[in-house]
Amino acid sequence: MPASTNNGIETWRLRTSKEQWIRWVCWLIGIAVIMYAWQMISEKTVWFFVTDAPTQAADIGSRMVPPKWSYMNKLWKPVWDTINIATIGTIIAMAIAVPVAFATARNTTPNIVVRTIGLFIIVSSRSVNSLIWALILVFILGPGVLAGTIAIGLRSVGFCAKLIYESIEEIDHTQVEAIEATGASGPQKMIFGILPQVLPTIAGVGIYRWDINIRESTILGLVGAGGIGLQLNGSLNTLAWTQVSLILIVILVTVFISEWVSAKVRGAII
Amino acid sequence: MTDSSETGSYPSSWKKAPFIKNSFVRWLIIVGGAIYLAAALGTMNIDLERVKEGLPRAQRFLDSFFPPNFSDNRGVLWEGIAESIWMAIISTVAGIALSIPVGLGAARNLAPAWVYLFCRGIIAASRTFPEIILAIFAVKLFGFGPFAGFVALSLGTIGFYAKLLAEDIENSSASQAEAVKATGANWFQWVNYSIQPQVMPRMIGLSIYRLDINFRESAVVGIVGGGGIGATLNTSFSRYEFDTAAAILIIIILIVMCMEYTSSFFRKWVQ
Numbered sequence: 001m002p003a004s005t006n007n008g009i010e011t012w013r014l015r016t017s018k019e020q021w022i023r024w025v026c027w028l029i030g031i032a033v034i035m036y037a038w039q040m041i042s043e044k045t046v047w048f049f050v051t052d053a054p055t056q057a058a059d060i061g062s063r064m065v066p067p068k069w070s071y072m073n074k075l076w077k078p079v080w081d082t083i084n085i086a087t088i089g090t091i092i093a094m095a096i097a098v099p100v101a102f103a104t105a106r107n108t109t110p111n112i113v114v115r116t117i118g119l120f121i122i123v124s125s126r127s128v129n130s131l132i133w134a135l136i137l138v139f140i141l142g143p144g145v146l147a148g149t150i151a152i153g154l155r156s157v158g159f160c161a162k163l164i165y166e167s168i169e170e171i172d173h174t175q176v177e178a179i180e181a182t183g184a185s186g187p188q189k190m191i192f193g194i195l196p197q198v199l200p201t202i203a204g205v206g207i208y209r210w211d212i213n214i215r216e217s218t219i220l221g222l223v224g225a226g227g228i229g230l231q232l233n234g235s236l237n238t239l240a241w242t243q244v245s246l247i248l249i250v251i252l253v254t255v256f257i258s259e260w261v262s263a264k265v266r267g268a269i270i
Numbered sequence: 271m272t273d274s275s276e277t278g279s280y281p282s283s284w285k286k287a288p289f290i291k292n293s294f295v296r297w298l299i300i301v302g303g304a305i306y307l308a309a310a311l312g313t314m315n316i317d318l319e320r321v322k323e324g325l326p327r328a329q330r331f332l333d334s335f336f337p338p339n340f341s342d343n344r345g346v347l348w349e350g351i352a353e354s355i356w357m358a359i360i361s362t363v364a365g366i367a368l369s370i371p372v373g374l375g376a377a378r379n380l381a382p383a384w385v386y387l388f389c390r391g392i393i394a395a396s397r398t399f400p401e402i403i404l405a406i407f408a409v410k411l412f413g414f415g416p417f418a419g420f421v422a423l424s425l426g427t428i429g430f431y432a433k434l435l436a437e438d439i440e441n442s443s444a445s446q447a448e449a450v451k452a453t454g455a456n457w458f459q460w461v462n463y464s465i466q467p468q469v470m471p472r473m474i475g476l477s478i479y480r481l482d483i484n485f486r487e488s489a490v491v492g493i494v495g496g497g498g499i500g501a502t503l504n505t506s507f508s509r510y511e512f513d514t515a516a517a518i519l520i521i522i523i524l525i526v527m528c529m530e531y532t533s534s535f536f537r538k539w540v541q
Contacts (some may be wrong), residue, residue, distance in 0.1 A: 034363050037356035041416045044497065056411050077313075084310040085293040113437070127526035128519060129400065129490045135507060142320045149314070192286070203528030219402045224493065237404065248399070255398045 060241060067249060068242035075231060075250055081145050082227035082254065085220065086213035091150030094206050096157045101164035108168060118161070126159030130216045134225035146223035152217055156209050167201040168194060203269050211262035218251045228254075254259065275531075292401065309450055331512065339513035347514065350492075350502035351521060353416050357498050358485040361420045363426025364486075366477055370426055373435030374461065380439060389432070396429030405491040419496030423484045430483070434476055442468040475537035482529045489522050 004013055015023070102108045103120030134150035141147045176193035184192065221229025228247060235243035342349070375381045375389035405422035412418045442465055450464035492500020498517060505512040 033359060037360040040353065040356040041360055041420055045417040046415065047415050049411075050417060053411040060407075060410065080313065084314060087306075088310060088314075088452075111387070123527050124523050125528070127486060127523045129486060131490045132503070132519070133494060135493070135504075139331055140324050141330055142324055145314045196286075207408050215398070219400050222402065232403075248403075251403075252398050 029184060029269050063241035064245035066242065067201035068240075069246065071243050071246050071251075075228065075247065078221075078228040079233050079250060080256060082217045082229075083214065085145060085148045085152055085217040085225075085227050086258075087211055089149045089217070090206060090210040090213050092149070092153030092201070093156030093160055093209065096153070097160035097164060098202065100157065100161040101168060102190070104161065105165040105168035107171075107173075108190065118165075122158040122165075125154055125156075126162070127158075128155070130155035131219065133224060134220045137221045138224045143224035143226070145226035147218060148220040148227055151220060151225055152213050155216070156213060159212075160205050161211055163205045164198065164202055167198050171197045200269055204266050206267075207262050208264050211258050214258040215255055218254070275500050279339070312360045330532045334512040335516040337513065339511070346502050346505070347507055347518065347521075350499040350518075351525070354485060354488040354492075354498035355498070355525075357416050357419050357488045358481055359422065361423035361482050361488075362427060362477060362481045364420070365424040366431055368424060369431035369435060369463075372515070373432035373439065376436035377439035380461070380465070381443070387423075389436075393433050393436070396425055397433065398429075401426040401487045402494060405496040406494050409495040416497030419488060419498055421490040422496055423487055426487065427480055427484065431476065431480055435473060436471045438472055440464055455511040464525050472535050475533075478533040478536055482526065482533050485494060485529060486522075486526055 004011055004017075041178050061190055100118050100121055103110070104122065106115070107119070109115040130151050132155050134148055137147040137151050141150070158211070168209050171194055175197065179193035217227050217229075218232075219229045221227045221231065222233050228251065232244065232247045232251075235241075235247060319359045327525035359455045372392055375385045376393055378386055381389065381481045401422050404425050405419060406424075410419040412421060446468065447460065447464040450460050455463065488496075488498040489500045489503065492502065495501070499522065503515060503518045505516065506512070
């Protein structure tokens with residue numbers, strides 16, 4: 001028990017001197033890094049614009065109300081596109097993610113090389129944002145919904161595969177053994193021993209990702225990949241603030257509904 | 271499991287139980303899904319001609335990515351990376367500092383109803399809009415540069431961190447809180463000595479995770495003018511310097527990979 005001696009009397013305290021020193025040094029380093037980071041950022045900032053921001057905010061805010069409700073007629077199609085990008089993107093992602101997950105999980109992977117490839121696919125898909133995927137795909141496929149869908153799909157593979165392979169690694173092995181004892185072959189073991197155990201996870205992950213994808217697909221239009229972001233970008237560039245505020249409201253409502261649906265469905269599955 | 275015979279003899283075959291038990295719901299989902307897919311694909315208007323035209327172009331495009339050019343001719347590559355890292359650090363710290371009061375207020379067992387609703391409102395608003403939309407507005411307000419990215423990422427952090435903090439506080443053990451309260455602690459002491467030790471390990475792990483996310487997001491806020499490596503990436507795309515773009519993408523992937531390994535190691539060590 002850590003104690004300090006003061007005039008010959010031992011008093012309890014929380015940490016030993018060594019622990020206290022370590023903590024102090026960690027705090028020092030942490031704060032130094034933060035101060036340095038702040039300095040780097042503030043060097044590149046034009047402070048006049050920052051101090052001017054409240055006036056700007058008030059100005060833009062006053063231009064944004066009331067939202068131009070009549071613009072809604074032109075928004076139904078983009079909203080429909082946005083939902084499609086998210087849904088079909090998620091389906092593509094799941095179709096790729098499930099095999100990748102089985103190839104990556106420690107207990108189902110054929111060998112270490114395949115596992116490494118799987119991990120690489122997962123990491124590279126996760127680290128490149130959907131907007132960057134969209135930026136690349138718009139160059140290849142041309143602007144439009146297709147580029148957005150594939151961007152969302154590629155981006156989601158890593159997320160879904162990671163969660164699925166982690167749940168494959170955590171399955172109950174006695175069930176697989178039981179199937180094996182009946183003389184099942186490798187694929188049969190997978191279908192009847194492993195798949196039923198992870199199916200709820202797969203469905204849950206898919207729906208969870210769909211919810212995230214709705215949010216992400218609202219912005220893909222900024223680089224020309226379809227959906228409501230296209231209208232947002234157009235309205236921002238033409239300074240049509242009343243349209244911008246309507247679009248933001250539409251995004252808000254869409255995201256809320258998708259979140260509600262996803263929570264309900266996941267609640268029903270798990 | 272469904273028996274194939276109910277005539278008293280032992281069943282001789284076995285069929286896998288369906289995932290969705292109710293057959294009406296199952297068929298409703300299948301048919302509804304098929305109709306939706308047909309409608310969705312029908313309105314997507316995929317221009318196969320354009321795709322076909324694009325494929326050789328894609329080949330050339332992908333060729334121009336290789337070999338990646340790390341030589342950094344304009345001296346912006348490493349500067350952009352450094353800017354992204356600083357931006358990620360400072361916005362994580364600021365975001366968490368903002369999240370703690372919001373998270374405390376959004377925990378049902380700590381806050382009165384009106385504070386609870388107010389804080390939940392903040393969280394919902396911050397979670398709804400992607401960082402990039404926040405960044406667009408931050409750029410409009412604060413001008414181009416990393417400060418706008420910093421503001422956007424900090425606001426984005428609130429939605430993530432405060433929500434998880436509030437949930438963790440709600441799940442914390444009430445008996446410990448009661449024990450501390452019984453000693454006559456005031457509200458601050460109560461939170462600091464009964465709630466804080468319970469949620470701390472998980473929160474440290476999450477803050478490292480969020481640092482990881484903020485770095486990744488800092489790569490895109492640059493596309494709308496929020497500074498960092500995203501700005502460099504966007505510039506190199508616009509200048510058709512695809513080899514530099516490839517180098518940037520590879521560096522982003524490597525840094526994220528490193529961060530992910532360190533963060534999972536660190537989280538295990540903390541817990």
